[in-house]
Amino acid sequence: MKTTTAELMGRGLAFPFAVGPDGRLKWSEGPLNVRESIRIILLTEPGERIMRRDFGAGLRRLLFEPNTPATRRLIKERIERALVRWEPRIRLESVTVLETDDPRRVAALVRYALVANGRAEQVSLDIDLDG
Helix, strand or coil: CCCCHHHHHCEEECCCCCECCCCCECEEECHHHHHHHHHHHHHCCCCCCCCCCCCCCCCHHHCCCCCCHHHHHHHHHHHHHHHHHHCCCEEEEEEEEEECCCCCEEEEEEEEEECCCCCEEEEEEEEECCC
16 A cells, blocks of 8 residues: 555645635645644744643744844754754754844754655745844
């Protein structure tokens, strides 16, 4: 019997939430579902989820921090800690946090491999500091 990507990597509501042409909520599965899950983890603050009070990376807590090497290192550590804890479908390869042209923003690049098939993937996220 053939195993589907949904069985290997899961299926869930699409993020951001959207309604399809049939009027039902859209779903995602496989590598797309993993990528969306990573974004959800990184964009969620601990305390936002009632049943999982410690879920999330806590990146918004760094709003108004200065864009310094120390702040970028803290962002990197929070991303690594959150993904290792909350996303078992990936093997984290690297997290890079870089300055951008805007001194109030940094760019995070997360490289990972899917545990189910070893395929290399990446997600990028801009993070506002305004410090």
